[in-house]
Amino acid sequence: MSFVSFSPLPCVLGIAVYWIALGILGLTQRADRDAGRILYAAGAAGGLLLAVTAAWALGDAPTTVQLPLGLPGLPFHLRLDSLAAFFLVLLGLAVTGISLFSTGYFTSGSTTNDRVTCLHYHFFLAAMVFVLLADDAYMFMVAWESMALVSYFLVTSDHRFAEIRSAGFLYLVVAHVGAMAILLCFGVLHGPDGGYTFEAMRSADRTPFWATTAFLLALVGFGAKAGFLPLHAWLPEAHPAAPSPVSALMSGVMLKTAIYGLLRIGFDLLPIQYASWGVIALALGLVTMLYGVLFAAVQTDMKRLLAYSSIENIGLVLAAIGLAIVFRAHAMPALAALALCAALFHCLNHALFKSLLFLATGAVMHATSQRSLGRLGGLIHPMPWVAGAALVGTLAIAGLPPLNGFVSEWLLLQAFLLSPELPDPYLRMIVPVATAALVLAAAVAAYVMVKFYGVVFLGQPREPSLRYAHDADAWQRAGLLFLVAGCVLAGLFPVKVLHGIDHVATGLLGRGMGDAVGGHWLHVTPVSAERASYSPLLVLAGILGVVSAVFLYVRVRYHMRTRRAPAWDCGFPAQTSRMQDTAEGFGQPIKQIFEPFFRIEREMPSPFDGAPRYRARTEDKLWYALYLPLVRLVERIAGWVSRLQHGRIQWYLVYSFATLLALLVLIRCQ
Amino acid sequence: MSLANQLVDLIAALMLLTSFAMLAQRRLTALVDLLALQGVLLTAATLVAAWVTGHAHLYLSALLSLVLKVVVLPTLLRRLVRRLDLQWDREALVNTPTTMLVGIVLVIVAFNLALPISALSGSILRGALGIALASVLLAFLMMITRRKAVSQVIGFLAMENGLFFAATSVTYGMPMIVELGIALDVLVAAFVFGIFFFRIRETFDSLDTRHLETHPAGEGEDV
Incomplete structure (x- = not known):
């Protein structure tokens, strides 16, 4: 497709090397603050270039290269195919926003050692590129473990505090348990004559038993990184501990590398899938999703809330992958492609809006040094830019049209609704329950986001100091706006995005979504126009129309005859910030309904206590x-x-x- | 049976005897003397091997044993014992008769273990391998049953003697470069141990290794 001779793989490699060089430059810089900050901005340029290059490579034939590095006789193999290119686009886009924001965020003294943080940050980016490019097990493990180690150092960049160190340790332990499972998985997968290149693994013959073992090991190994259910415990600990741009990178991008690994092994290296794998992944994904969203609903720390929300979104992606495997095992490639596209689209969306929200919490923490929802509120007045960006992020993550979160969830729902065509009667019985669980999780996710946005930005400030919070600076605004633009554009032009994703599905499944993306650029029609179609621009037009009509109506009908009179105070002579709904109060219904899921410790005050205090820990x-x-x-x-x-x-x-x-x-x- | 064979068997028997003597000996000075005696036996064994095979480097090896194991190391140890004022110290042994019985069992085990290897070996010194192995094990046993750091070092050197004897008896000695390396190692080890003894004594006013037994986790006790 390219009319100039241009090979993307060396370019991508060049960007990784460029990031490594930036990191080393960061280590050698003086304590001069502006020089250090420029490095992050330069890194953002690399991110944008990476996104463009990788988007170019989508749909091209895979290209490979051998690096003359590594052990003797065991060189590093790299390969750029559509799957890797898609995740590189995701990485590039998220990094552009996050690095722009970091330029404003990592001012001197924001972490224990700024120079080392800069080094780790850029090495982290490069390690993720190498994870996505690796074409043999050796290179993959080296890159994967470098990524885990560097991210551990990033999580503990404020290692002055004991709880941050222990959170980092938990992360490191879980990461290593996962890495061990991945190592064993590669051991099972090895090629016919003990070859550990992915090329050899693809061509190897395996009995169903060993293929299943490999898949389950991959599920455990990558699950530890992505946060599938029993291995999720590190996420809500590590995210609050890390600086916000790092949380954004880890949640937005690093979790996706785990999804990439699962897809690489589950669809690429294991050419034959069994329906039982899909059922396992589907069930695990749904449970993870529900668990994550319920815990997100009862959190009182905004970064923990977002961490649990990440668990929910990863669960949704896993459920979609499980569904794709089920469809594929039953020889229904069109539906498999639909589910897989939904999973990939959701990965991209989550990278955009979760990074956006983590950056917004970073800006809030920077301005107020508060993380607890009980001490925030009313920030929309002092911080309009951040509040506006966070509004787009919350609407997108809540899955409201016309933003991007809606498209992927809608596509996945379409895939679920089409599953009655499955030949297996038991699956047909399970799937409606799964669909209900999906809808429930999506609804609670919206509830969670109302809580997040409402408590942080709306209402009255719960602390007097919040009135003087400063808004994000220009760099931070640029980062936030870039991600906002990503959310909006991916939501308004989903067909364009699906074009790119379709190449990945074609590469993995041998068949893409076909008509769904080949038709009109305005409508997304996953199956057929008669059945369902979605046109975000029309929805946007509808929303704008209704809003402006209501606005005009109110303006004309009421404001024309406004009476000015002393305000009736509804019986409240004074209204204080303590009268508004708290984060705990907002989560209370969920806590009541789903009580068996939680372990709640309550301290009830005695009725005769003069200064009663009620305390509950979930x-x-x-x-x-x-x-x-x-x-x-x-x-x-x-x-x-x-x-x-x-x-x-x-x-x-x-x-x-x-x-x-x-x-x-x-x-x-x- | 040739004269050489008889000589080697004699030397081997004396080796075993000195090993048992070391196991039973309580006086440190006497232990050092026994170590020197082992050195003499080793030199003799190497000389016999050199005479039988006519390899010139074995004579050199014998000279090395003589200098190092009969002269240098015992002298070092004797001076150490004198400087640390240990001549009159008597090691509290763990129940001598039991130790001797365990030693006898070890000799039987060692002969049993050496049987297949001796059968393969074509050298004239084949019967000696079991004894060499036995003296290694007996020296090890001596290290286990002693408390004083000096006697453990003597045990270590005796083990090395046993190994050396095994090498001479099975393969007519090792290549010269290996022998030189080992000799140097033993010498350095002796120096390091010497320095260690002084340090241990400065710290604890005694060479008894019981004082080193505080747990690594350190339950409230400082080392």
Whole structure:
């Protein structure tokens, strides 16, 4: 398709190297603040270039290159195909916004060591590029582990605080459990003669048992990074600990690399899928989604709320992937393509709006140094730019038309609604329940976002200092606006986006959505025009029309005959900020309805208490049911092992002596 | 049976005897003497091997053993014992008869273990391998049953003697470069241990390794 001779892979590699160079420059800079900040802006330019280059490569034939690095006889293989290109576009777009914002955010002294933070930040970006480009297991693991390590350092960039260090440790542990599962998965997947290039893995023959083992290992391994259900515990701890642009990168982009890995192994390296995998992924995705959204509803810390919301969105993507596998296993490629496109579209959307929202919380924290929803409120007045950007983000994540969140959720819903065509009767029975769960989660997600936006930006400030909060600076505004533009454009022109995504689906499934994107650019018609179609521009026109009609009507009908009179205070002589609904209050109905999901500790004041205080803590049951017993088990085993370690030299000698004798006897016995 | 074979068997028997003597000996000075005696036996064994095979480098190896194991190391150790004022110290042994019985069991085990390897070996010194292995194990046992750091070092050196004897008896000695390396290692180890002893004694006023037994986790006790 390109009319100039231009190969995207070296260009993408060049951008990764450019980011590494920026990181090293950041380390060598002086404590001079402006010089350091320019590096982030330069990184943003790289992000934009990456997005454009990768978009160019979408739909091209895969290109490969071998780097003369790595171990002798084991060079690094890189490959750029449509799947990688799509995730590179996602990475580039999100990074552009986040790096622009970071230019304004990482002022000197915002973290413990700014120069090291700059290094880690840019290395993190480069590591993600290499994860997406890797074409052999060795390169993939190197890039994957670099990404995990660097992100650990980013999470703990404020390592002065003990809770940040412990959150980082939890993240590191879960990341390594996941990496081990991925390593085992590659071990199972190896090629016919022990080759670990992806090329060899594609051509290998596997029994169904080993293929299933590989898929489940990939699900666990990438699930640990993405936050599938029992492995989600690090997300709500690590996100509040990290600086906001880092949270945005991790939630917006790094979680997507896990989805990329799952797709790469599930669809590319394992050419044959079984319906049971799809059912497992679907069920896991739905449970993760519901769990995430319910916990998001009861959070009182805005970054924890967004972290749980990320778990919900990842669950939705996983459910869509599961559905795609089910359809594919039943030889319904068109519907599989639809579900897969919905998953990919949602990945892109989530990268845009979740980054936007994390950056908005970053701006709020920067201005108010508050993270707790109970101490915020009314920020729309002092921070109109941030409030406006966050409004677009919340509307998009709540899945309202004409923004981008609606399109992907609607596509996924269409895929679910078409599943009665499945031949398997049991699946046909399960799917309506799954659809209901999906709708429930989407509705609660909207509720969560009303809570988030309403408590932070609307109402009255809950602390007097909030009135003097400063708005985002020009760089931060630029970053926010870039992501807002992404949300709006992807929402208004979904057909263009689907064109790009269709190449990925064609590459993975051998068949794309076909007519859905080939038709009119105005309408998205996933199956047929008779069945369902969606035209965001018409919806926008409708919304604008209704709003302006109502505005004019109110203006003409009421404002013409406005009476000016002393305000009736409704019986409230004074209205204070403590009278408005709190975050806890807003989450209370969810807490009541879904009480069995939570572990709630309440402290009730006695009726005779002069200064009563009510306190309630809502915690994750899984933490107590799964994580703490595991920790106790590990500690007990460590206790047993450490009994060997008592410092008595004679006994250490006895250990070596016994080992020596045992080995000698072993040799004798052979 | 040739004269050489008889000689090697004699030397091997004496090796085993000195190993048992070291296991039973309480005096540190006497232990050092026994170590020197082992050095002499080792030198003799190497000389016999050199005489049988006619390899010139084995004579050099014998000279090395003589200098290092009969002269240098025992002298070092004797001076160490004198400077640390340990001549009259008596090591509290863990139940000597039991130790000797365990030693006998070890010798049987060692012979059993060496059987297949001796059968493969074509050298004239084949019977000696079991004894060499036995003296390694007995030296190890000595290290386990002693408390004083000096006797553990002597045990370590005795182990090295046993290994060396095994090498001479099975393969007519190792390549010269390996032997030189080992000799240097042993010498350096002796120096390092010497420095260590002084440090341990400065810290604890004793060379008893019981003082090193505070747990690494350090339950309230400082090392």
